[in-house]
Amino acid sequence: MSDVKAAAKAIRGGSPASVYLLYGTEKYQMKQFADLMKEQLIEEAHRDFAIATYDTADTPIEQVIEEAETVPFLVPRKLIFIRDQQLFTAGKDNSKIEHRMESLTSYLDNPAEYSVLIFMVQGEKLDERKKIVKTMKSKATVLSFGALQGDELIGWIVKKAESQKVVIEKAAADALVSRAGTSLQTLSAEVDKLCLYAGSGGTVAVSDVEAMVARNTEQNIFAMVEEIARLRLSSALEIFYELLKQKEEPIKIMALIARQFRIILQVKELASQSYSQQQIASTLGLHPYAVKIAGEQSKKFQADRLRLILKHLAELDYQMKTGAIDKVLGLELFLLKLGA
Known part of the structure; x- marks a missing residue:
């Protein structure tokens, strides 16, 4: 830079x-x-x-x-x-x-x-x-022009808000990345919206981000997996139903869930080989933020359980694509089994 x-x-x-x-x-x-x-x-x-x-x-x-x-x-x-x-x-x-x-x-x-x-x-x-x-x-x-990461990304958000005479709390900037992702184009639009909401001389808090910024699909999947990891099944199902309301296809949702669990397993395996977060990001071709999230989630799962979850998802993928099971019902049952 x-x-x-x-x-x-x-x-x-x-x-x-x-x-x-x-x-x-x-x-x-x-x-x-x-x-x-x-x-x-x-x-x-x-x-x-x-x-x-x-x-x-x-x-x-x-x-x-x-x-x-x-x-x-x-x-x-x-x-x-x-x-x-x-x-x-x-x-x-x-x-x-x-x-x-x-x-x-x-x-x-x-x-x-x-x-x-x-x-x-x-x-x-x-x-x-x-x-x-x-x-x-x-x-x-x-x-x-590589993707900004970590403190550099948060600093970019803070400075963009400052240019509009608005203070965005660090926790609020973290929450914004958590909900909107790391694309500067998306973040720029969201910061502009939050600054308009706060007004010149105002402050953006976490509650403002939660009220004003909707999660994108990928961030919803992160959140759903997090709820699964914490055994908060009702919250995971709420996110699933919200995605359906947004007209997301069940097969796409299932594929994104499988992708996230696959990343979690890969991050867990590489971390066990003493790879740094930056090395893992480079090896897997992922943004460091995605690796950070997966790393935190990997601590909540044993490697064998992750492999079993991926096996179940592969079976569900086949059943959904062949019509052997209703797509929505199939995902509901999968989530219920995970929370059992």
């Missing part, structure tokens, strides 16, 4: 790099950075014709480079945003577009002083094996 802050400072100072490669899973922050570039580098009256957008899924890279090398008309600088999911990442390229990568490599050696290229990649990591990735790392500004 420090690299992003340094890059943002340079942009505010009117000294952008010639080429950027932005990547990561946090779309909200990446968009904020892109918006900062537009606001700071291009006058509002010029934005309609000084900003271009391309996608490598339907535009060859040499066409983008041609645009970059074309002198802008009546403006001192132009921004060129390029969405990409194939040039810098691993995986099969299903696009029919052929890219002459040497055009980009050559451009990096001598970029146009009047153009700023910004490649935007939605993905956790770049393919370090690719020559172009290595070249970009040495000749362009490469910035990672």
Whole structure:
């Protein structure tokens, strides 16, 4: 994040790099950075014709480079945003577009002083094996936008509220993450709503979060598993019925329950091998917050019981999909057995 802050400072100072490669899973922050570039580098009256957008899924890279090398008309600088999911990442390229990568490599050696290229990649990591990735790392500004976690995430929520002259208590920020998840886009909207509710100079408490913020489906599943772990069956069933009211399919609910129990088992097994929370998150490809929740829940189950629960869920999945049991009844019986 420090690299992003340094890059943002340079942009505010009117000294952008010639080429950027932005990547990561946090779309909200990446968009904020892109918006900062537009606001700071291009006058509002010029934005309609000084900003271009391309996608490598339907535009060859040499066409983008041609645009970059074309002198802008009546403006001192132009921004060129390029969405990409194939040039810098691993995986099969299903696009029919052929890219002459040497055009980009050559451009990096001598970029146009009047153009700023910004490649935007939605993905956790770049393919370090690719020559172009290595070249970009040495000749362009490469910035990672990973998911915020732990205290950094809570701090982000607190600062966003402060920018609207509202104080959000730390416990309330924790409760917000617990109910809304870790997506900054979702959290941003929820913080705005809470600040409007509290009013300028107001304070947001846990009770306000509970009153104003509905749990999303994934958070409801976390909560349901927590109630199961605490043997609070009536509460688990209440959450289940609430999900049904929200038109969630029983098979989807069952699949999410199975996913959470599978994660709990995996976290428990890795923790027993002395993996840290961060190592577990990296190994399983999960957000650290999800690992933290699973770690806390894993303490309430023996590994053998978790395996048995997953076995029962696999059997229930088969029965529900073959029509051997009513879907709602099947899940109700499963929850009743867990609480027995």
